[in-house]
Amino acid sequence: MKHIISLLMENEAGALSRVAGLFSARAYNIESLTVAPTEDATLSRMTIVTSGSDEVIEQIIKQLNKLVDVVKVLDLNDGRYIERELMLVKVKATGALREEMKRISDIFRGRIIDVADGSYTIELTGSGSKLDAFLEALDKTVILETVRTGASGIGRGDRILKV
């Protein structure tokens, strides 16, 4: 089952590679991983999307907690949470496509953020599955390039991950 794990770690050189190294050394799945400093510059917050049986997820959480640089770990799937991912898609926009791309983008509440002679760049935010749905709605041949950030997640209401 898919899990989104949030963690806070010391914002130090090499901390990211400790987490990435742990996943490869123990053969855990890693679907996406995003990291950036928090409002407290000494801390980084990482969101990892992974999958595995309950036993594997339990081990992942324990092993992450064991890393000396990791301050706190939260499995967002243990409660209610919100997940968002940003995607930029460059699509063909020539002739009839120019209108159609604009329409599909609107349906998914995307925004066209760059317009060129033959292409648009669309910005889209949402859950991973919404972004997948958008790509599926497009004809493969019109997609010129995509880039996704990987998911960020946050607990709902008073579920707060903070030191």
Place this chain on the structure above:
Amino acid sequence: MDDSNQQKVGQISGAEIIMRCLQEENVKFVFGYPGGAVLHIYDALFKQKHFKHILVRHEQAAVHAADAFSRATGEVGVALVTSGPGATNAVTGIATAYMDSIPMVVISGQVPTAAIGMDAFQEVDMVGVTRPCVKHNFLIKDVRDIAITLKKAFYIAASGRPGPVVVDIPKDITAEFADFEYPKSVEMRSYTPVTKGHSGQIKKAVKILLEAKRPMIYTGGGLVLGDASNELVKLARTLGYPVTNTLMGLGGYPATDKQYVGMLGMHGTYEANNAMQDCDVLLAVGARFDDRVIGNPDHFLSVPRTIIHIDVDPSSISKRVKVDVPIVGHVQSVLGEMNELLAIETKKPDASALKTWWAKIDGWRAKNTSSYDGSSSAIIKPQYVIEKLCEVTKGDAFVTSDVGQHQMWAAQYYKFDKPRRWINSGGLGTMGVGLPYAMGCQLAYPNAQVACVTGEGSIQMNIQELSTCKQFHLPIKVILLNNRYLGMVRQWQEFFYENRYSESYMDSLPDFVKLAESYGHVGMNIEKPGDVEGALQDAFAMKDKFVFMNFMTDQKENVFPMVPNGKGLSEMILGSDPNANDAVDEMEG
């Protein structure tokens, strides 16, 4: 601009700060090897008198010796190596210590800060290379961070589940100057190891233990590392339950005690493995249910039982085997609390159930699976050498071993009554540790009897340390069980590869007696069973000599009992089986 290369009043160099930190940590020995990146450090080392530097002949041996010093004493071992090849040579030693959770601080030199990433001479990314085999590691980038970093390194190495910590220090940092103040304590928000166990869980565990019909206590290296042997003995005697130790846990419970059923696992005793499989309540202490201990986990779990697991590391709990009562905490403190609860507990263990259970265990014991055919007067049985070694040293020696058949025989036939006496590489299984391990033990306890049980394959992996032993006058006794084969490899080839002995024959061996003598040591060849005991007595009577004893042993002897890879604990092959090899073939199908 940073002026730390200008010395101000009261300031000392980075290299001197390192010496002061080691002094503050009461380090007695530093095992190391000099080189370009650590020249400033060695210059500072030359001028200090607080600890002794042991110059090894290969960096791998420095780390192993520091590791053994820690295993024998419980203190943090310290090794010092140069950058590049010095650092990579240390990696096997670091990984060995990591697998067995040994507290160590390894200081490695690094190329100057400005040269990092430039593919400089003797540059290697030590922090990157060692990341998967250390508890933690650091690269110091400012001379003012040396003291706090080393303080953290010693703290992390020794607390929680112990382990090795690498501190990589660029050469320029060791030449710069800073004020020195050693922090008294250190707090890290990201690292807060547990100590006490959850008292509710402990109460629950005691209740379950008292209700057991077929109880079993299984303890590992964690019990030894946690210095909880006394607490375990008290608990086991109060309850009257059988105890087994893992390879790493030998000596945790006295081997000569009647409640001890021997080592368990791939080469465990018949009674220990069957009791482990058949018990209804299992108390696991500082052990991790690894593949060499319980064999196939599905087979192990096919019998229902309640498992209580005490471990300082939460990630060791329910990793391979799901447990019912997890207790995260320091084993000494948790067992102590259990003893306190038992002292005021009115309920007693079920005497009649226990009597039936012991009768069953004694039935397994009666099979006497550690017997071997010692009738030949021409060929020395390796088991016999270990039995005699145990007698001659009165079971009180520090015994180090390498990896292979000799390791298993030493574990099976030497009776360890005290913890920290059996020093071997259980997790990583590193051939070549035996001699440097013996060095670490002998330096820690100069007057103790130290025996290195080894094979002719393993001993040659760090044979150069004969020179270190000469320099520091270490009166180690090497017990070489020489069967002219990589014995354990040969045993598996015999059982599972139809006797195709691919590259397992050790041809062109040196004359070990002459080799030992060339280093100024005493060498002995022992070829007849009748000479074994006398030779051992002679060797141990030479209290100030390093004696290299080359025992020519049975080439075909195998280690039994044996649980073949992937089989269940109770699916053992015994040496007494009329044709053990056919038994293996059948099981392999």
